[in-house]
Amino acid sequence: MDIRSQVSMVFHLDKCIGCHTCSIACKNIWTDRKGAEYMWWNNVETKPGTGYPTKWEDQEIYKGGWEKNGDSVSLKGAGKLKGLKNIFHNPNMPSLEDYYEPWAYRYTDLFEAPEGDDQPIGRAVSLITGEPIEIQAGPNWDDDLSGTPDYARQDVNFKHLSKAEQESMFQLERMTFHYLPRICNHCLNPACVGSCPSGALYKRGEDGVVLINQERCRAWRMCVTACPYKKSYYNWNTGKSEKCVLCYPRLESGQAPACMHSCVGRIRYLGVMLYDADRIEAVASCDEAELIDRQMEIYLDPFDPAVIKAAKENGISDSTIVAAQNSPVYKFVKKWRIALPLHPEFRTIPNLFYVLPLLPAMASVSEDGVYDSLSENLLSGVEKLRVPIRYLSSLFAAGNDNKIIEVFKRLHAVRVSRRDTTVKDVTETQLNKVMSEANMDIHEANEIFRLTSLATFEERFVVPAAHREEAIEMLENTGDVKGNTGFGFKMKPERGL
Amino acid sequence: MLNYLLFIALPYAALAVFIIGSIFRYRFMGFKVSSLSSQFLEGKNLFWGSQPFHWGMFFLFFGHLTAFLIPRAVIAWNGDPLRLIILEVTGFAFGLSALLGILLLIFRRLTNKRLQMVTNYMDVVVYIVLLVQITSGLWVAFFNRWGSSWFASTLTPYLRSIFSFDPQVDAVSMMPLSVQIHIVSAFSIIAIIPFTRFVHFLVYPVDYLWRRYQQVIWNWDRKDIRASRKHVYGERTKNN
Ligand code: SF4
Ligand code: SF4
Numbered sequence: 068m069d070i071r072s073q074v075s076m077v078f079h080l081d082k083c084i085g086c087h088t089c090s091i092a093c094k095n096i097w098t099d100r101k102g103a104e105y106m107w108w109n110n111v112e113t114k115p116g117t118g119y120p121t122k123w124e125d126q127e128i129y130k131g132g133w134e135k136n137g138d139s140v141s142l143k144g145a146g147k148l149k150g151l152k153n154i155f156h157n158p159n160m161p162s163l164e165d166y167y168e169p170w171a172y173r174y175t176d177l178f179e180a181p182e183g184d185d186q187p188i189g190r191a192v193s194l195i196t197g198e199p200i201e202i203q204a205g206p207n208w209d210d211d212l213s214g215t216p217d218y219a220r221q222d223v224n225f226k227h228l229s230k231a232e233q234e235s236m237f238q239l240e241r242m243t244f245h246y247l248p249r250i251c252n253h254c255l256n257p258a259c260v261g262s263c264p265s266g267a268l269y270k271r272g273e274d275g276v277v278l279i280n281q282e283r284c285r286a287w288r289m290c291v292t293a294c295p296y297k298k299s300y301y302n303w304n305t306g307k308s309e310k311c312v313l314c315y316p317r318l319e320s321g322q323a324p325a326c327m328h329s330c331v332g333r334i335r336y337l338g339v340m341l342y343d344a345d346r347i348e349a350v351a352s353c354d355e356a357e358l359i360d361r362q363m364e365i366y367l368d369p370f371d372p373a374v375i376k377a378a379k380e381n382g383i384s385d386s387t388i389v390a391a392q393n394s395p396v397y398k399f400v401k402k403w404r405i406a407l408p409l410h411p412e413f414r415t416i417p418n419l420f421y422v423l424p425l426l427p428a429m430a431s432v433s434e435d436g437v438y439d440s441l442s443e444n445l446l447s448g449v450e451k452l453r454v455p456i457r458y459l460s461s462l463f464a465a466g467n468d469n470k471i472i473e474v475f476k477r478l479h480a481v482r483v484s485r486r487d488t489t490v491k492d493v494t495e496t497q498l499n500k501v502m503s504e505a506n507m508d509i510h511e512a513n514e515i516f517r518l519t520s521l522a523t524f525e526e527r528f529v530v531p532a533a534h535r536e537e538a539i540e541m542l543e544n545t546g547d548v549k550g551n552t553g554f555g556f557k558m559k560p561e562r563g564l
Numbered sequence: 565m566l567n568y569l570l571f572i573a574l575p576y577a578a579l580a581v582f583i584i585g586s587i588f589r590y591r592f593m594g595f596k597v598s599s600l601s602s603q604f605l606e607g608k609n610l611f612w613g614s615q616p617f618h619w620g621m622f623f624l625f626f627g628h629l630t631a632f633l634i635p636r637a638v639i640a641w642n643g644d645p646l647r648l649i650i651l652e653v654t655g656f657a658f659g660l661s662a663l664l665g666i667l668l669l670i671f672r673r674l675t676n677k678r679l680q681m682v683t684n685y686m687d688v689v690v691y692i693v694l695l696v697q698i699t700s701g702l703w704v705a706f707f708n709r710w711g712s713s714w715f716a717s718t719l720t721p722y723l724r725s726i727f728s729f730d731p732q733v734d735a736v737s738m739m740p741l742s743v744q745i746h747i748v749s750a751f752s753i754i755a756i757i758p759f760t761r762f763v764h765f766l767v768y769p770v771d772y773l774w775r776r777y778q779q780v781i782w783n784w785d786r787k788d789i790r791a792s793r794k795h796v797y798g799e800r801t802k803n804n
Contacts, residue, residue, distance in 0.1 A: 147773050154769075155618040156611045162604055163678075195605070196677045261777035264769035272782035282594030285767050286601040303605055303682060306598035347778075563596030564686040564760055 069344040070367065070378040072387050072531070073255065073275035073418055074313065074337065075396040076327075077406050078248055079519060080424035081478075082334040085246040087111050087207065089326035089335075093250075096325050097312070100560075102304025104169035104194045107206050108311035109326040111248045114462065115222035115236060116209035118247075120165040123297040124223040124410065130159040131295030132258050132413035133351060140352045140414055145262035145293040154264065159292045163303075167204045169194040195303070212244050219244075224461040232455040243427035243454045247462075248334070250326060251298040251311035252409070252417030253277050255342065255365070256351045259310070262293030267308075273533070274339075275418065276313045281560070284308050295413035305562050323528035333522075338394025338529040339387060340418070341367045341378055351414045355465050358411040365416070366401055369394070390531035395518060396420065403515055405474050412465040421463060422519075423471065425478045427454040480505035481519075484512040567737040570748050575726050578755035585758025586766055599764035602679055609672040617665025620658040624701070627655055627712075632723055635716030642713045651712050652705065659702045666694055686760045693753050700746040708740055719747075 093109040112118040126132055130144025142149070144159040153159075172189040180187030193200045209218035215237070225233050235241050253270075257277050260268040267283035268290055270276070279290070279299070284307045290299040291308060299310040314324035322328065327335040342365045350361045367374045369391035378388055391397065399406040399422060406420035429452075456468050464470035483501045487493040502508065518526065590597055603610050631638050642648040670691050673679045705711055718735045725732040736747065757763060 142777075151769070151772065155614045156607070157603060158611075160603060160607065162607045196681055198677065256778070260779055264772040265767065266769070266772070266775060266779055269779040269781045272780050282597075284598065285764060285769070286598045287769065288601055288603065291604075301601070301604045303602070305595075306600035307595070560595060562682075562684075563593070563598055563600065563763075564684055 068377050070341055070374065070381045070383060071272065071275065071344050072378075072383055072391065073340045073342055074253065074318065074530075075275075075340045075394075075400075075418040075420070076250075077336040077396050077399045077420045077422060079332075079334040079336070079422040080245055080247070081422065081426055082332040082519075083111070083246040083248055084332045085111055085113065085210065086331050088329050088331045089248055090207075092325040092329035093311075096314070098309075100304075101194075102302040103300070103309060105163065105166045105206075106300040106302075106309065108298070108300075108309075109248065109250045110206055111246055112207070113209050113211055113219075113244050114247045115219040115224070115244065115458070116212070117218050117221045117223070118209070119167075119206045120161045120297050121204075122165075122221070122223050123161075123295075126295060126413070128159070129161060129292060129295075129297065131293055131297070132415060133256065133261075135352050135355075135414070138352055139348055140256070142258060142262055142293055145258075145289045150262060150264050150287070150289050154287055154289075157288050157292055160288055160301075161291065161297065163195075167206055168200060168202075170200055170202060212242070224458055227461040227466060228455055228457050232457060236455065236458070241453055245424040245427050247409075247421075248326075249296065249298070249409070250419065251277065251294075251313070252296060252415065252419040253311075253313060254418060255344075255416035256347050256414065258293040258295060258413070258415050259290035259299045262289040263287070264289060268299075271315075274315075274318065274531070276315050276318070277310070278312055278315070279308055279310055281307050281309075295410065295415060296417075305560055307560075318530055319533035321530050321532065323524075323530065327528060333527065336395040336399065336518075336522075336527050338396040339369075339391040339531050340394065340396055340400075341369050341374060341383070341388075341391050343367060347416065351416055355412055356467055358414070358465050359407060359467065359470055362408065362411060362416055363401060363404075366397070368401070369397065384532075387531040390529050393529045395522070395527060395529060398514075398518060403477065403511065405477050405515070407463040407470060407474065409463060410465070411463075423459060423463060423474050423478065425475060425482070428452045428456075428459075428475060429479075476501075476505040477507060477515075480507045481512045481515045484509055485516055567733050570744070571722070571733045571736050572726075572731045574748065574755075575731075575751050578751040582754045582757050586763065589758045589763060590766070597763050597767060598761075600682070600761050602682055605678040605682065606672065606676050609668065609676075613665050613668035613672055615665070616661040617669060620660075620662030620665060623658045624655065624662065627658075631712060631715050632720055635720040638712055639716050642710075648710060648713065652710065655712065656702070656705050659698060659705060663698045663702060666691070666698060670695075686756075689756065690760050690762065693749055693756070696745065696749045697753060700742050700749060703742045704740075704746055708743065719743075 090107055090109045090111055094107065097108060098104070098106045107119060110119050118124065122128060123131075126143060132143055133140035134143050145153075170191045170193055172191055174189050177187050177189050190199045191202050192198060208214060212219050220233075220237070228236075236243065253275055254277065255275070257268070257270060260270060260277060262268075263279075263284075264287045265283050265285045267280045267285070269278060269280065271278060286301070286306045286308070288301055288308065290310070291297070291301050293299075294310075299308055301308050314322075314326075317324055317328075323335075323337055327337055346365050350358075350365050353361045369375070369378075369388060375388055379385075396406075400420050406422045408417045408420055411417070456471050457466075460466050460468045460471045480501045483493055483498060484507075487498050502512070603614075642651065673683055673687075673691075708714075718739070722732060722736050736744065739747075753762070757766070
């Protein structure tokens with residue numbers, strides 16, 4: 068057993084209102100620079116939709132992630148020989164067109180235009196060439212199912228749905244969508260790290276954040292291909308790749324990452340998970356049907372004395388163990404089992420979990436045209452659900468419908484029990500049936516309700532102390548560097564010749 | 565006099581600049597060591613330029629290196645005329661592929677507005693020296709044939725004399741102009757490595773072949789802190 072700690076996340080999809088505040092918070096802090104304008108380390112997609120970059124989920128195009136290879140895994144589109152062979156031209160790398168050409172408007176034209184009969188306009192200019200462009204697309208042009216034939220109907224997950232199921236998703240009465248905010252998953256088996264020929268990418272041992280050493284990156288661009296979530300980006304100006312850093316400077320000072328801090332819907336939770344690093348390979352290479360169950364096994368119970376002992380032996384500090392015990396992620400993922408990873412079949416073992424959106428499933432229209440949002444039978448006939456279960460299982464369960472139904476049962480039970488408490492129109496038999504099917508008691512339902520709806524800042528973000536202050540003293544004699552600006556990288560990020 | 569300048573002073577100056585400059589850039593300007601790939605901005609033409617250019621250069625470089633390191637083996641191989649012709653034709657083909665590649669790359673850069681935004685004056689220098697180097701090489705190969713044999717008997721001794729700090733320029737000063745241009749431009753390339761994107765071939769990631777796929781880096785070793793074994797006064801712990 069090799070216990071390590073991992074900062075993990077939960078996003079509650081029923082609560083996301085698709086406001087993009089998270090994306091803007093991230094952009095303002097990290098990617099508002101030349102060469103990074105097109106990057107959205109945090110982006111919010113509408114599902115069904117093609118996402119950003121376009122069709123990122125389609126690994127036939129981008130060849131991201133790992134493939135099962137006997138008892139181990141190998142990279143699909145990168146790796147030792149494949150990577151070095153393709154180093155002069157990487158055939159599976161997305162290019163600017165797959166994202167979008169960033170632009171700004173010439174606002175000064177509006178002010179400086181001479182008086183005349185026509186209204187002046189501020190033309191869009193490319194942030195790359197500075198020339199006027201015709202805007203073709205943006206990173207969220209599939210918002211709220213807009214441009215449906217171009218976007219929603221092209222959704223990559225539809226390949227698992229029958230034609231009839233696909234059609235049903237576009238009928239007015241059955242149409243549904245939900246938002247899918249995405250950041251880097253800080254995976255346990257990161258494909259980006261495995262693919263980097265220069266060894267610039269690494270996972271931090273202390274908290275599992277995956278970073279790119281900007282001084283070692285040589286622009287071989289393999290991580291861009293290898294990350295199946297397309298969360299490593301190439302900065303065309305500096306000639307270095309960049310990715311979500313989980314706001315590690317904020318984490319180290321005990322604050323939540325900016326996207327989470329600013330989240331309007333309060334959908335985001337962050338906490339520590341203890342896991343057994345010895346099992347990573349076995350979990351990543353197990354059969355597709357087992358992927359979720361095996362991933363759940365890798366996370367350990369932070370209250371188990373044996374786990375605590377082994378963690379301490381491995382140098383995990385007491386404050387981190389306490390953080391793991393209070394972790395909201397542990398509760399959602401392991402204790403309550405209502406959060407699933409996105410596309411586990413990419414085999415990177417992602418550490419960002421999604422509480423499934425129940426709303427698109429409920430509110431199916433009954434024969435007589437009435438919306439049925441409360442029924443103990445909601446989940447009795449899967450075909451009655453408003454959203455095809457297959458669609459969600461393709462997103463969150465590698466095609467395993469049962470996993471989705473299990474989660475739905477539990478989420479539904481929480482709702483019915485809350486309705487019983489507040490509206491009081493649920494009969495005892497109805498309640499008991501729903502609760503027993505979900506294998507849940509009223510106490511657990513209340514706990515889930517509390518953390519979902521009423522949680523305070525401190526309950527949503529349990530950031531372990533980083534002990535960075537000790538680290539600095541270990542690395543440097545602080546007296547020697549008194550008066551310096553910092554301990555890290557002090558050069559301007561200028562492009563080389 | 566000019567011969568001394570071009571074939572003794574230039575090589576030593578070039579090597580000194582190359583060694584000191586590269587170490588400096590790697591050590592203190594790590595952020596600026598990059599291949600500066602432009603595939604993200606334009607990927608289709610890049611394929612037809614970059615692949616033939618790089619593979620051509622790759623094999624030519626190792627061909628030259630072999631002739632420099634083991635000239636006798638090369639001469640022995642060339643003992644049979646058929647094998648000599650195979651070697652020469654292969655070398656020439658790689659030269660042509662590099663030439664076509666670089667021409668396409670130059671064309672691509674000139675015609676694409678996006679690429680002009682990421683082109684600097686040193687890139688122009690790079691293109692010029694590479695063109696001179698490749699064309700002079702092809703010129704030599706075509707008009708002063710069987711270079712793989714005479715290289716070993718005339719140029720290898722010259723290059724070795726440079727590296728053994730006992731420079732002999734007689735042989736090179738008798739060489740035709742095309743060969744001399746090829747030599748001078750080769751040393752110019754070496755000299756400008758630290759100031760151009762050429763640095764990227766010094767960091768070609770061969771170590772990827774034997775490294776583990778996953779990398780985990782601890783900022784400090786928690787176990788050492790917990791056990792306090794290394795807290796010796798006046799001695800710095802080495803945790804990184
Ligand atoms: S999501 Fe992508 S970039 Fe992030 S750790 Fe996983 S493989 Fe790497
Ligand atoms: S800020 Fe929160 S609610 Fe708004 S889009 Fe982002 S994740 Fe959703």
